[in-house]
Amino acid sequence: MTRSVIEEPQSWTLVEVQKPNLTDEEIRYAVKKLQREPNEVEWAMLEAQWSEHCSYKSSKPLLKRLPSKGPRVLVGPGFDAGVIYIGDGWVVTLHIESHNHPSAIDPYGGAATGVGGVVRDILSLGTRPIALLDPLRFGSMDSLHTRWLFDNVVRGIADYGNCIGVPTVGGEVEFDTFFERNCLVDVVCVGLGRKDKLVLGEARDPGDLVYLVGGRTGRDGIRGASFASKTLAEKSDTERSAVQVPDPFTKKLVIEAILEAVDAKIIQGMKDLGGGGLTCGLSEIAAKAGTGIEIDLNRVQTREPNMQPAEIMISESQERMVLLVREENERKLVNILNKWEIGYAKIGHVTRDSLLIIRRGNEVVAKAPAKFVAEAPPVPRSAKRPEYLDALAEVPEPAMPEDLAQTLIELLSSPNIASKEWIYRQYDHEVGIRTIVKPGQADSAILRLPNKRSLALTTGGNSKQCYVDSYWGTVGVVSEAFCNLVAVGAEPVAAVDHLQFGNPGNPEVYWTFKEAIRAIANYLNAVGVPCVGGKVSFYNEDSMNRRAIKPSPVIAAIGLVESKTPKVLQALSREGDDLIVVGNTSDEMGGSEYYEHIHKLVGGRVPRVNLKKEKTLLRALLRTLRRGDVESLHDISKGGLAVALAEMSVQGHKGVTVDIDTVPNKTSRMDNLLFSESRSRFFLETKPKNSASIVNSFKRLGIPSAKVGTVTDNGIEFLSKRQVIITIPLDEASRAWSEAIPRAMEATP
Amino acid sequence: MSPASFTVEVVVENKSLARDPEGETIHHNLILKGGYSQVTNVRAGKLLRMNVEASSPGEAEQLVRKLCDDLRIYNPAAHVCQVRVVS
Numbered sequence: 052m053t054r055s056v057i058e059e060p061q062s063w064t065l066v067e068v069q070k071p072n073l074t075d076e077e078i079r080y081a082v083k084k085l086q087r088e089p090n091e092v093e094w095a096m097l098e099a100q101w102s103e104h105c106s107y108k109s110s111k112p113l114l115k116r117l118p119s120k121g122p123r124v125l126v127g128p129g130f131d132a133g134v135i136y137i138g139d140g141w142v143v144t145l146h147i148e149s150h151n152h153p154s155a156i157d158p159y160g161g162a163a164t165g166v167g168g169v170v171r172d173i174l175s176l177g178t179r180p181i182a183l184l185d186p187l188r189f190g191s192m193d194s195l196h197t198r199w200l201f202d203n204v205v206r207g208i209a210d211y212g213n214c215i216g217v218p219t220v221g222g223e224v225e226f227d228t229f230f231e232r233n234c235l236v237d238v239v240c241v242g243l244g245r246k247d248k249l250v251l252g253e254a255r256d257p258g259d260l261v262y263l264v265g266g267r268t269g270r271d272g273i274r275g276a277s278f279a280s281k282t283l284a285e286k287s288d289t290e291r292s293a294v295q296v297p298d299p300f301t302k303k304l305v306i307e308a309i310l311e312a313v314d315a316k317i318i319q320g321m322k323d324l325g326g327g328g329l330t331c332g333l334s335e336i337a338a339k340a341g342t343g344i345e346i347d348l349n350r351v352q353t354r355e356p357n358m359q360p361a362e363i364m365i366s367e368s369q370e371r372m373v374l375l376v377r378e379e380n381e382r383k384l385v386n387i388l389n390k391w392e393i394g395y396a397k398i399g400h401v402t403r404d405s406l407l408i409i410r411r412g413n414e415v416v417a418k419a420p421a422k423f424v425a426e427a428p429p430v431p432r433s434a435k436r437p438e439y440l441d442a443l444a445e446v447p448e449p450a451m452p453e454d455l456a457q458t459l460i461e462l463l464s465s466p467n468i469a470s471k472e473w474i475y476r477q478y479d480h481e482v483g484i485r486t487i488v489k490p491g492q493a494d495s496a497i498l499r500l501p502n503k504r505s506l507a508l509t510t511g512g513n514s515k516q517c518y519v520d521s522y523w524g525t526v527g528v529v530s531e532a533f534c535n536l537v538a539v540g541a542e543p544v545a546a547v548d549h550l551q552f553g554n555p556g557n558p559e560v561y562w563t564f565k566e567a568i569r570a571i572a573n574y575l576n577a578v579g580v581p582c583v584g585g586k587v588s589f590y591n592e593d594s595m596n597r598r599a600i601k602p603s604p605v606i607a608a609i610g611l612v613e614s615k616t617p618k619v620l621q622a623l624s625r626e627g628d629d630l631i632v633v634g635n636t637s638d639e640m641g642g643s644e645y646y647e648h649i650h651k652l653v654g655g656r657v658p659r660v661n662l663k664k665e666k667t668l669l670r671a672l673l674r675t676l677r678r679g680d681v682e683s684l685h686d687i688s689k690g691g692l693a694v695a696l697a698e699m700s701v702q703g704h705k706g707v708t709v710d711i712d713t714v715p716n717k718t719s720r721m722d723n724l725l726f727s728e729s730r731s732r733f734f735l736e737t738k739p740k741n742s743a744s745i746v747n748s749f750k751r752l753g754i755p756s757a758k759v760g761t762v763t764d765n766g767i768e769f770l771s772k773r774q775v776i777i778t779i780p781l782d783e784a785s786r787a788w789s790e791a792i793p794r795a796m797e798a799t800p
Numbered sequence: 801m802s803p804a805s806f807t808v809e810v811v812v813e814n815k816s817l818a819r820d821p822e823g824e825t826i827h828h829n830l831i832l833k834g835g836y837s838q839v840t841n842v843r844a845g846k847l848l849r850m851n852v853e854a855s856s857p858g859e860a861e862q863l864v865r866k867l868c869d870d871l872r873i874y875n876p877a878a879h880v881c882q883v884r885v886v887s
Contacts, residue, residue: 157878199872271818296814296878298821355817 092417095361096330105327106427109555110587121581131172133583139502144178144242154236162207163297169240171323177313178244185222190231209477214299219478220496239607252322253340257403259375266370269354308391317380324371337421345408346399360416435558446654456777465648469791494535507541507610516642518601520657521563525570532608534686540676541610548585553599563602577662621685623703629742630760634732636716645726683736691726709760806860811882812874813845857885
């Protein structure tokens with residue numbers, strides 16, 4: 052019998068780009084503040100907490116420009132999740148996270164633990180996670196590596212979400228070669244709870260006991276966020292690189308145990324442990340309230356023998372939470388934890404002196420002000436407009452395709468446009484029985500709330516447009532999310548952003564980051580909706596060629612649907628109905644699927660949004676929907692109006708005939724008119740008797756609108772000057788759209 | 801030399817320092833609760849048994865090892881993979 056162990060090929064590990072050791076300035080700052088040289092444990096803690104991941108040291112001043120206040124906002128940025136009041140004593144919590152680097156190395160476990168992380172954020176406010184959405188970005192589907200990542204990421208999300216009983220109700224996917232190595236795996240989680248039972252991540256009361264609850268602390272994940280210290284290098288790199296293993300069943304128990312304790316009102320403060328581990332959790336929870344915390348590491352339950360203090364303090368082992376509890380409620384907490392068979396340890400207590408004191412037995416191994424640890428000195432970054440933008444702005448117009456029907460078919464089968472059923476059928480999107488509108492049925496998902504209202508959720512992202520023009524591309528991303536909300540009859544109430552970029556030390560990357568924040572701030576101010584939280588992820592670079600990813604701001608937004616609003620989906624419903632277009636179409640082809648997928652052309656003018664008119668448009672559409680005259684509705688986005696119409700047609704098994712010349716537009720070419728991705732446009736289906744009044748209601752407000760066609764029992768047909776310019780049988784369009792992704796995934800290496 | 805048939809086993813487990821929730825669950829909820837306290841640890845994994853035509857045990861092992869790499873039967877960042885010719 053022979054036997055061998057397969058060695059780990061070197062090429063598989065990502066280049067360690069996410070681990071800046073402390074800079075000279077930070078080292079000087081630390082020594083000056085402490086008035087002594089920090090010891091080994093303290094350095095390790097500072098390295099972890101002052102990493103970009105935990106400290107937002109490059110982004111904090113800019114993030115303050117985002118509007119974050121509003122009548123419904125109970126908790127804004129700076130906590131584990133934003134909290135929105137939805138009436139009748141109920142609150143909704145919202146947060147977005149990513150797990151990009153872990154997913155690039157171990158797509159299954161990385162994506163699953165990403166879900167676990169954001170679920171803990173929602174839980175730590177004392178709210179029950181009720182829905183997940185997953186915006187994903189991968190390389191080209193032609194690549195085996197991409198398909199391997201894609202397949203495993205989707206499975207990781209599905210398995211974890213399904214096991215903890217939280218439905219995955221939406222998301223979006225973008226394929227682009229810039230994400231070949233560094234895929235982006237974002238997770239949005241929404242929670243539901245009672246206003247009077249909210250828990251904050253603040254250690255307000257000295258004397259409260261600190262409990263570490265959930266999984267044991269191990270060496271896994273130590274390399275995860277920031278640590279590259281040679282002082283810990285007794286183990287070899289391959290040993291220490293043990294990835295984090297998802298454990299959804301433990302998570303499910305943690306969720307139930309904590310919610311029971313929340314319900315009993317015995318938790319004074321709570322914080323999930325993610326990046327930065329105990330260091331981050333303890334320093335932030337104390338710093339927020341101006342208190343201190345003292346713990347004894349000997350009480351921490353470790354999974355491996357001989358763990359060093361520094362390792363325990365920065366371990367990012369999954370499924371752990373820090374709870375603060377009054378001494379008189381200790382027994383109740385322990386009973387609940389025992390009932391659910393959750394591991395726990397009383398590791399210390401909250402103090403008055405605002406110091407973070409880490410002991411091992413009687414020996415103090417680290418001691419520093421909590422605020423000093425929690426708040427890294429901001430890093431000034433310089434910004435410079437990238438030179439490549441000039442070249443992207445002036446691309447030659449492509450040749451007009453000879454067969455526009457063929458072009459439309461090719462667009463429908465582009466993975467960026469094609470049906471995502473292959474993904475969401477792996478997700479349990481109905482567990483919890485709150486889901487009213489499911490993935491694929493409309494532009495947003497809708498969940499039932501306990502107070503007769505319902506909640507619409509959506510995400511938006513468009514790296515292709517953000518690459519060509521980071522300001523207008525980002526404005527478009529936010530607009531897309533808000534249009535998705537009103538398209539299901541929801542009034543937008545809050546958003547969170549996730550800003551994913553390359554190395555912030557690169558002035559060109561930082562410039563695109565600044566532009567994205569300016570864009571989000573301008574848009575949100577224009578429509579009067581707050582940003583209640585978010586996340587920044589830098590150092591997303593392709594390890595093979597050291598190229599930054601395309602700028603990838605992603606927005607998740609929620610809206611409230613009033614009880615009397617009719618449910619409107621995107622599938623066409625009745626032959627003989629009229630089709631109405633709302634919004635203007637211009638020559639805005641930059642970053643469009645038509646340019647990039649059909650012509651392999653990157654560049655051009657990116658769609659802009661009229662920020663003065665956007666709120667009026669969203670309101671007007673909402674009014675129209677609430678009146679009940681709309682039979683189906685779809686926002687026009689990727690692939691332009693031809694694709695939007697084909698999607699409505701295929702999903703409703705109905706044909707359409709559209710006179711393209713009647714579409715309000717300022718385009719110079721037929722292909723631009725059909726495939727431009729101009730923002731803030733919608734297709735509405737209505738009964739013929741309502742057409743004129745709907746069109747006029749928009750026109751009165753200065754919003755272009757027109758009746759452009761009818762629903763038929765034939766195929767998809769576009770006319771111009773009485774000539775048929777596109778005609779496609781329904782089943783052909785349907786096949787192109789629904790089979791593209793499954794077929795690509797069946798391809799063998 | 802004419803090819804013979806070999807039985808090759810592939811065992812995929814989480815890396816030794818990584819957790820193994822499945823093994824932990826079997827250990828804790830089944831074995832320990834069932835009274836077998838002599839068992840101190842359980843690791844779960846995946847076993848693939850393949851019948852392979854090759855001219856030697858070494859060739860069979862090489863072939864299977866290559867296919868495990870090429871087809872990503874395991875993820876080297878997360879797993880250890882043993883290949884053994886058993887007959």
